[in-house]
Amino acid sequence: MKPEAVLESIESDAPKRGLPIIGPVRGKILDETIAKFKPSKILEVGTLVGYSAIRMGRHLEKGQKITCVEIDEKIAKVARSNFEKAGLSDLIEVIVGDARNVLPKLEGSLDMVFLDAVKVDYIFYLRSVERLLHKGSVVLADNVKSHADEVADYLEYVRNSGKYTSTYRDFPLGYRMASGSPEGDAVEVSVRL
Numbered sequence: 001m002k003p004e005a006v007l008e009s010i011e012s013d014a015p016k017r018g019l020p021i022i023g024p025v026r027g028k029i030l031d032e033t034i035a036k037f038k039p040s041k042i043l044e045v046g047t048l049v050g051y052s053a054i055r056m057g058r059h060l061e062k063g064q065k066i067t068c069v070e071i072d073e074k075i076a077k078v079a080r081s082n083f084e085k086a087g088l089s090d091l092i093e094v095i096v097g098d099a100r101n102v103l104p105k106l107e108g109s110l111d112m113v114f115l116d117a118v119k120v121d122y123i124f125y126l127r128s129v130e131r132l133l134h135k136g137s138v139v140l141a142d143n144v145k146s147h148a149d150e151v152a153d154y155l156e157y158v159r160n161s162g163k164y165t166s167t168y169r170d171f172p173l174g175y176r177m178a179s180g181s182p183e184g185d186a187v188e189v190s191v192r193l
């Protein structure tokens with residue numbers, strides 16, 4: 001299957017099953033970021049069934065890589081099967097575990113990080129992998145509008161630590177969940193100085 005067909009199938013399934021994927025509206029920022037920064041090594045924290053990873057992975061070439069960290073083994077299995085369907089298994093690996101334990105042990109450098117697991121832990125995730133970032137590495141954090149209180153310390157850090165230039169990207173008319181109500185949200189995009 002083409003990756004786009006797998007994405008469409010997840011998009012139609014997600015509202016029915018209440019799966020909190022980034023969706024096709026905010027998901028465009030992942031496409032844009034990859035086109036702009038051309039990252040070779042990507043880390044995703046919180047993978048669910050693999051929607052956002054497929055969205056990113058379809059732009060990558062042999063030799064480039066996404067490392068996904070997902071705590072739920074059953075969900076990780078579904079994600080792996082979706083990567084297989086999309087023909088992206090060689091480019092995407094899944095580590096099953098709690099990001100709070102996995103991230104401090106990661107090695108190598110990272111060009112892009114996508115944070116989408118426990119919102120209150122975004123700051124911990126970032127601080128755990130900060131040693132792997134370089135000038136120009138880009139960090140995206142999803143749901144910074146819907147979970148503003150939980151990510152307040154994260155936003156304070158990326159905006160005011162002097163280590164990043166940071167932009168709030170608001171998508172007021174987001175992906176429509178089953179209820180039909182618009183699920184607008186925002187993504188914080190921070191580039192390491």
Ligand SMILES: C[S@@+](CC[C@H](N)C(=O)[O-])C[C@H]1O[C@@H](n2cnc3c(N)ncnc32)[C@H](O)[C@@H]1O
Binds near residue numbers: 020022047050052070
């Ligand atoms: C919002 S969903 C991710 C959606 C996905 N990024 C997408 O857009 O398609 C959050 C995911 O984070 C996972 N998660 C929650 N706590 C975690 C943790 N401590 N470490 C790793 N993954 C975690 C959940 O199991 C869930 O699959």
